[in-house]
Amino acid sequence: MSKQGAPLAVIDLNADAPCYPPLAQRRVPAETAAVLAPAFKALGDPVRLQLMSMIASAEDGEVCVCDLTPAFDLTGPTISHHLKTLREAGLVDAERRGTWVYYRARPGILRQLAALLSVEPAPSSQA
Amino acid sequence: MSKQGAPLAVIDLNADAPCYPPLAQRRVPAETAAVLAPAFKALGDPVRLQLMSMIASAEDGEVCVCDLTPAFDLTGPTISHHLKTLREAGLVDAERRGTWVYYRARPGILRQLAALLSVEPAPSSQA
């Protein structure tokens, strides 16, 4: 549907965006679903989920692509494609320093997604 | 051909499954990614995200399909297909009572996914 306009075009999922109420508390409206679903979709691939984890759990807060690529049995372009998907979903941010490109996680979006999936521990009001 | 005898085939994402450490804390191994990615993938469609929310936020803890279908501009088979996807991802559970079929959320999996996406509030002081 959406064309590939700008490479760094980020949806409304910035850290400035409001915290959506939990999915199990209020029915998610169509517009919210249209905004959040692409983020879940980006995490819906095993390779991207591992990439996201490697980036988010990096010691220095960032990872060089040269450290990501050899961790998979995939070609460089394929990894680059997955990173672009994560970038367009607003989950990571890229920065080129010299020859190398470093990726960094956007914790705000992860927090929003986690909040959306959060569930009440035990609704004891109903037996 | 799979009969309707066991439509509840669930992957390893039951409430009994262990809580995976946050994605940003430890690198997600390949097997974990292979198990969790389908759940995110199932939530990666706007229709399914809304369906999941409608089911999880139901007052009585369950929703009849007859209440879900008219909420979308989609045909019955399409909604049924999306519900099957959520079912196979282990996110919801179905039960037929008389003529109607009721869907119920599995909060354990939502909790696990939320825990996986959880991020430290402010890692300013490296611990």
Place this chain on the structure above:
DNA sequence: GGCCTGCCTCGACGTCCGTCTAACCAGAGA
């Protein structure tokens, strides 16, 4: 039994996705 309703399954169609190879662009170094 006959019929009606609710939901699922089947088959089909167009589109999107994941992967690859080949080619291109950006910096660094000599």
Place this chain on the structure above:
DNA sequence: TCTCTGGTTAGACGGACGTCGAGGCAGGCC
């Protein structure tokens, strides 16, 4: 400048996905 390395982009291909119409099965009602 020329070359080498690192990363992205372009194009292609097979498979999966989202949607639909048609048909089937289960349960309730007359």
